[in-house]
Amino acid sequence: MSTLPPLAARLRGVASSPVRDLLALLERPNVLSFAGGLPAPELFDLDGLREAYARVLAGPGARLALQYAPTEGNLELRTRVAERLTRRGLPTEPGDLLITTGSQQALTLVTTALLDPGAVVAVEEPTYLAALQSFQLAGARLVTVPGDEQGVDPDALADVVARHRPALFYTVPTFANPTGRTLPASRRAAVARIASAGGVRVVEDDPYGELRYRGAPVLPLASTSDDVFYLGSFSKIGAPGLRLGWVRSPADARPALVVAKQAADLHTSTIDQAAAAAYFGVADLDGHVARLQDAYRERRDAMIAALPGTLPPGSRWTDPDGGMFVWVRLPDGFDAASLLPTALAHDVAFVPGAPFYAGEPDRATLRLSFTTNTPDEIREGMRRLGAALGVHAAATT
Amino acid sequence: MSTLPPLAARLRGVASSPVRDLLALLERPNVLSFAGGLPAPELFDLDGLREAYARVLAGPGARLALQYAPTEGNLELRTRVAERLTRRGLPTEPGDLLITTGSQQALTLVTTALLDPGAVVAVEEPTYLAALQSFQLAGARLVTVPGDEQGVDPDALADVVARHRPALFYTVPTFANPTGRTLPASRRAAVARIASAGGVRVVEDDPYGELRYRGAPVLPLASTSDDVFYLGSFSKIGAPGLRLGWVRSPADARPALVVAKQAADLHTSTIDQAAAAAYFGVADLDGHVARLQDAYRERRDAMIAALPGTLPPGSRWTDPDGGMFVWVRLPDGFDAASLLPTALAHDVAFVPGAPFYAGEPDRATLRLSFTTNTPDEIREGMRRLGAALGVHAAATT
Numbered sequence: 103m104s105t106l107p108p109l110a111a112r113l114r115g116v117a118s119s120p121v122r123d124l125l126a127l128l129e130r131p132n133v134l135s136f137a138g139g140l141p142a143p144e145l146f147d148l149d150g151l152r153e154a155y156a157r158v159l160a161g162p163g164a165r166l167a168l169q170y171a172p173t174e175g176n177l178e179l180r181t182r183v184a185e186r187l188t189r190r191g192l193p194t195e196p197g198d199l200l201i202t203t204g205s206q207q208a209l210t211l212v213t214t215a216l217l218d219p220g221a222v223v224a225v226e227e228p229t230y231l232a233a234l235q236s237f238q239l240a241g242a243r244l245v246t247v248p249g250d251e252q253g254v255d256p257d258a259l260a261d262v263v264a265r266h267r268p269a270l271f272y273t274v275p276t277f278a279n280p281t282g283r284t285l286p287a288s289r290r291a292a293v294a295r296i297a298s299a300g301g302v303r304v305v306e307d308d309p310y311g312e313l314r315y316r317g318a319p320v321l322p323l324a325s326t327s328d329d330v331f332y333l334g335s336f337s338k339i340g341a342p343g344l345r346l347g348w349v350r351s352p353a354d355a356r357p358a359l360v361v362a363k364q365a366a367d368l369h370t371s372t373i374d375q376a377a378a379a380a381y382f383g384v385a386d387l388d389g390h391v392a393r394l395q396d397a398y399r400e401r402r403d404a405m406i407a408a409l410p411g412t413l414p415p416g417s418r419w420t421d422p423d424g425g426m427f428v429w430v431r432l433p434d435g436f437d438a439a440s441l442l443p444t445a446l447a448h449d450v451a452f453v454p455g456a457p458f459y460a461g462e463p464d465r466a467t468l469r470l471s472f473t474t475n476t477p478d479e480i481r482e483g484m485r486r487l488g489a490a491l492g493v494h495a496a497a498t499t
Numbered sequence: 500m501s502t503l504p505p506l507a508a509r510l511r512g513v514a515s516s517p518v519r520d521l522l523a524l525l526e527r528p529n530v531l532s533f534a535g536g537l538p539a540p541e542l543f544d545l546d547g548l549r550e551a552y553a554r555v556l557a558g559p560g561a562r563l564a565l566q567y568a569p570t571e572g573n574l575e576l577r578t579r580v581a582e583r584l585t586r587r588g589l590p591t592e593p594g595d596l597l598i599t600t601g602s603q604q605a606l607t608l609v610t611t612a613l614l615d616p617g618a619v620v621a622v623e624e625p626t627y628l629a630a631l632q633s634f635q636l637a638g639a640r641l642v643t644v645p646g647d648e649q650g651v652d653p654d655a656l657a658d659v660v661a662r663h664r665p666a667l668f669y670t671v672p673t674f675a676n677p678t679g680r681t682l683p684a685s686r687r688a689a690v691a692r693i694a695s696a697g698g699v700r701v702v703e704d705d706p707y708g709e710l711r712y713r714g715a716p717v718l719p720l721a722s723t724s725d726d727v728f729y730l731g732s733f734s735k736i737g738a739p740g741l742r743l744g745w746v747r748s749p750a751d752a753r754p755a756l757v758v759a760k761q762a763a764d765l766h767t768s769t770i771d772q773a774a775a776a777a778y779f780g781v782a783d784l785d786g787h788v789a790r791l792q793d794a795y796r797e798r799r800d801a802m803i804a805a806l807p808g809t810l811p812p813g814s815r816w817t818d819p820d821g822g823m824f825v826w827v828r829l830p831d832g833f834d835a836a837s838l839l840p841t842a843l844a845h846d847v848a849f850v851p852g853a854p855f856y857a858g859e860p861d862r863a864t865l866r867l868s869f870t871t872n873t874p875d876e877i878r879e880g881m882r883r884l885g886a887a888l889g890v891h892a893a894a895t896t
Binding site for chain 2: 148151202210232365372373
């Protein structure tokens with residue numbers, strides 16, 4: 103009816119995710135897509151997860167697994183996650199954790215708990231675009247922190263803190279989305295120090311940390327400071343369909359996070375939590391992660407090897423130690439978004455880089471994911487991308 | 500650290516749900532609790548749900564059921580839900596529906612999509628307290644609409660619309676939480692007419708509509724107007740642990756709801772949606788709902804029969820045609836909250852009525868749920884409650 107009030111003002115300026123819209127392209131059978139940020143479904147531990155659900159629904163706790171449950175999450179799952187984080191160098195108790203409906207929800211809960219409308223949020227540039235959406239929905243004002251190939255520059259962060267007094271600094275310090283870059287340990291300590299001194303809450307988003315293909319692990323930023331909100335996920339080491347994430351938070355924020363979680367969905371799926379807890383308990387998760395690392399390493403290597411023959415001269419790209427993404431910067435004058443239709447006509451897809459920028463975008467950038475295609479498919483997809491870019495591949499194909 | 504900024508202002512005034520805090524009491528084995536709003540776990544169709552999960556994880560779509568999925572929800576599940584709503588007199592297409600992580604999330608998404616901070620929300624008095632929390636978290640100003648034993652008074656709604664210009668009117672018109680009362684068809688039409696004329700969006704929350712124990716169904720309020728947001732749930736007819744709900748929304752609001760859902764959790768658990776779709780497809784859901792109706796009817800009857808011997812003279816209570824709750828009003832001068840410790844000392848629990856009020860609470864009220872105890876347990880619990888209230892039961896025990 104024409105007399106009805108408009109939608110909330112904050113939603114009118116927030117577009118649907120371009121990455122999500124591109125997911126539809128994956129349905130077209132002939133497209134080789136480097137666009138999504140999906141894990142490889144053929145690598146899911148289907149047998150292990152099927153067994154976990156069967157075990158939960160056949161066991162004495164089956165009816166409890168179908169009932170309402172506490173907002174904080176399944177205690178056994180929190181215990182398993184806490185043990186795993188502790189082994190990775192982030193000492194964690196089950197009580198430090200809140201289970202969330204994917205780490206996307208963890209981000210939105212932290213946003214709800216920490217930000218009043220008009221609050222300032224500092225972000226790396228470029229960064230995860232669904233995080234940008236969350237902050238925009240919360241009515242935050244975004245400021246960007248410059249960095250380099252090693253991630254955010256601590257001196258630049260100190261400058262931003264002094265000038266803008268952000269309430270929160272959001273970062274993906276390990277195998278970042280979209281750049282693939284990793285912040286070195288020395289910078290992590292500096293970031294935590296600057297944030298604590300400046301009264302800034304840090305949100306460390308770490309969905310990819312276990313997917314390392316080269317080099318030694320770097321301790322989570324949260325291990326250097328009690329003031330960090332650490333977001334983790336089952337999506338990349340297990341499977342994203344269960345929508346299981348967690349937030350390890352400073353104690354003072356936990357009651358507010360629980361209230362926000364209650365309003366959001368009361369609690370995360372009882373049965374998915376119970377199945378994940380059973381899976382953590384009996385599966386060889388370390389062995390599974392090692393298999394993921396081996397498969398993804400091979401895929402990353404295939405992509406990195408193909409890029410010199412794919413991209414126009416003068417292009418640059420990241421060479422990530424882990425994660426899912428290579429970030430490409432085409433030569434000046436290229437516009438990745440306007441190249442996408444041509445790429446699709448060649449049955450290959452990528453994500454243009456512009457939506458990952460909170461400030462002025464570098465339109466010559468694009469993101470390539472190497473996880474869902476085999477090395478042969480990657481080589482064929484790179485060949486198509488090269489053709490779309492007008493580059494004639496050398497004899498490497 | 501003392502220099503860190505405070506939590507978001509809107510969270511500082513929102514308390515954790517007292518109902519949720521009371522859930523902890525259910526863990527004490529000797530307490531007969533009428534406090535929760537839980538379905539009876541012994542009535543879950545465990546075999547049917549176990550079979551649904553097994554079928555999904557053994558079938559050709561198993562890996563897809565573990566992967567990221569579209570935000571709008573599983574198409575087969577939306578089709579099944581749309582068919583069921585259509586059969587209940589609310590013509591619905593799958594495209595009208597967004598699957599949510601429980602109907603609590605549907606409420607929060609609608610709130611996010613429709614309300615700017617400072618917006619006015621009209622509510623029945625008393626009403627579902629988690630809805631009050633959601634509106635408070637969104638920074639809304641609440642105004643209350645008086646009613647009687649038949650639910651909200653349309654004339655009073657017209658008056659509130661004229662005086663306060665609310666953006667939204669929230670109602671549980673069928674077997675309401677906490678009162679158990681049901682709005683007659685004539686009032687539904689009047690409410691829809693007044694809301695449309697006044698430019699007010701209506702949110703019809705209907706988790707209990709299928710749990711009718713007496714009388715003929717009343718058509719959903721949404722069937723009388725295109726402007727109504729209708730919230731449904733798998734929690735009461737299936738099981739709440741899957742956290743599955745849905746919102747049937749006016750077309751103009753759907754893109755905003757999808758954006759809000761993306762920010763909230765990207766999408767609802769892929770595997771739980773697939774299992775529910777499989778369950779809808781093969782289970783005898785009508786037969787299961789009939790069994791729930793039979794069991795809950797017997798429990799309601801046991802509670803209603805016991806109340807005259809339980810409550811002090813001058814008490815009043817509702818006699819609901821369905822749902823889960825009886826609403827009690829003790830004589831003037833009683834304060835249900837201050838009676839709760841005495842009740843707990845007698846190993847019986849209820850929810851004091853005050854938190855269900857957005858305005859000045861009637862402290863002599865309390866809510867009793869009859870779903871999770873057998874008739875014998877209900878009789879024993881009522882005996883304990885009578886003792887706690889100082890009432891000496893007649894020979895009926």
